[in-house]
Amino acid sequence: xxxxxxxGGLAVLTAxxxxxxxxxxxxxxxxxxxxxxxxxxxxxxxxxLPDRVExxxxxLGSAWGGLALDLAARYPxxxxxxxxxxxxxxxxxxxxxxxxxxxNLEARRADLHRVxxxxxxxxxxxxHRDAMARLAARLRAEAPHGCVxxxxxxxLGDWTPVAxxxxxxxxxxxxxxxxxxxxxxxxxx
Numbered sequence: 001x002x003x004x005x006x007x008g009g010l011a012v013l014t015a016x017x018x019x020x021x022x023x024x025x026x027x028x029x030x031x032x033x034x035x036x037x038x039x040x041x042x043x044x045x046x047x048x049l050p051d052r053v054e055x056x057x058x059x060l061g062s063a064w065g066g067l068a069l070d071l072a073a074r075y076p077x078x079x080x081x082x083x084x085x086x087x088x089x090x091x092x093x094x095x096x097x098x099x100x101x102x103x104n105l106e107a108r109r110a111d112l113h114r115v116x117x118x119x120x121x122x123x124x125x126x127x128h129r130d131a132m133a134r135l136a137a138r139l140r141a142e143a144p145h146g147c148v149x150x151x152x153x154x155x156l157g158d159w160t161p162v163a164x165x166x167x168x169x170x171x172x173x174x175x176x177x178x179x180x181x182x183x184x185x186x187x188x189x
Contacts, residue, residue, distance in 0.1 A: 007027060008010040027070070027147075028125065028184045032126055035126070035161065036063055036064055036066055036067070036126075037081070037152050038167075038169065038173070040089045040167050040168070040169050041069060041152055041153075041167050041175065042066075042070070042145075042167065042168045044165050044173075044175045045067070045124070045150060045152055045165075046074070047076065047165070048150055048163065048165045048175045048177050049122070049124075049148075049150060050148055051120065051187035052123045053075055053078055053148070054121045055078075055119050055120055055121025055122070055144065055147070056078065056079050056080075056081060056119045056120050056121060056122075057071055057075055057079070057081070057120070057121065057122045057123075057124070057136040058080075058081050058120050058122070058123045058124070059071060059080070059081070059082045059083065059117065059118070059123075059124045059125065060083050060085060060112040060115070060123060060124070060125040060127065060135070061083070061084065061112055061125055061126060061128075061131070062082035062083055062084045062086075062090075062093055062128050063084060063086075063088075063089045063093070064089050064092050064093055064096070064106070064117055065082055065084075065089075065093025065096040065107060066093060066096070066131045067124065067126075067159075068080060068093060068097070068100045068105055069096060069097065069100050069102060069105065069109065070147075071105075072097075072102040072104050073102070073163070074106035075104075075122075076104060077104075077180065078104060078121070078122075079104055079106070079107045080102070080106070081106045081108055082097070082105065082106065082107045082108065083104075083108050083110050083112045083115050084107070084109060085109065085111050087109065087112065090107060090108075093107040094107040095176040097115065097158075109110060109126070112125075112127075112131070112135070113131075113134055113138065113142050114133070116142075117138060117139065117143040117147075118142055118143070118144065118145065119144075120143055121144070121145050121146060121147055121148070121179065122137070122147065122149075122150070122152045123148070123149045123150070123152075124141070124151075126127065126150050126152035126153065126154075127151070127154060128154060128187070129154050131154075132151065132154045132155060132156055133157045133166075135156065136156040136159060138188045139156070139180050140180070140181070143180045145180055145182045146179055147176065147179070147180040147182060148178070148179055148180075149155060149177070149178040149179070149180065150154050150175065150176070150177050150178075151175070151178070152173065153174065153176075153184045154176075155176050156176075156178055159174060159178050160178075161176040162175055162177050162178060162179055163176075163177040163179050164176055164177075165177070
């Protein structure tokens with residue numbers, strides 16, 4: 001026999017069910033869950049970041065916002081934009097940014113494939129293979145020359161990383177570091 005949860009409890013259960021349904025819907029729509037980096041991978045990723053960054057810092061597919069908070073703390077003089085399309089992880093990320101009083105962190109609900117890359121000095125991501133392939137083409141066309149791209153696990157297609165940092169976990173996770181190359185002249189493209 002189910003216990004009487006009352007109107008307040010029913011509202012909480014309904015909200016929780018709606019939140020779970022939205023996360024599942026967006027997981028299917030985007031082709032990947034809002035999965036945060038494992039602690040060991042996150043530490044390796046943070047260790048692979050450059051000491052200085054010129055330009056904005058973008059975390060593409062920021063999920064729940066934990067890494068974005070780390071980025072905002074690490075680079076207090078840089079604007080950090082955490083980009084997430086799934087509404088529940090984005091809302092949590094936004095609340096975490098407000099609670100953490102990270103004045104240089106913006107949690108933006110947007111499609112990472114449509115966000116402006118032209119002012120980026122550092123792009124951090126943990127995206128699936130197809131999303132990385134789409135991102136590679138945009139980076140060549142839109143990101144500034146020299147912009148650093150740090151990826152957890154998945155590479156940028158035919159790009160050659162400037163550094164690889166094996167995490168040493170059971171999954172064989174590697175943090176990949178790239179630099180956006182100079183654009184080819186139109187006659188060579």
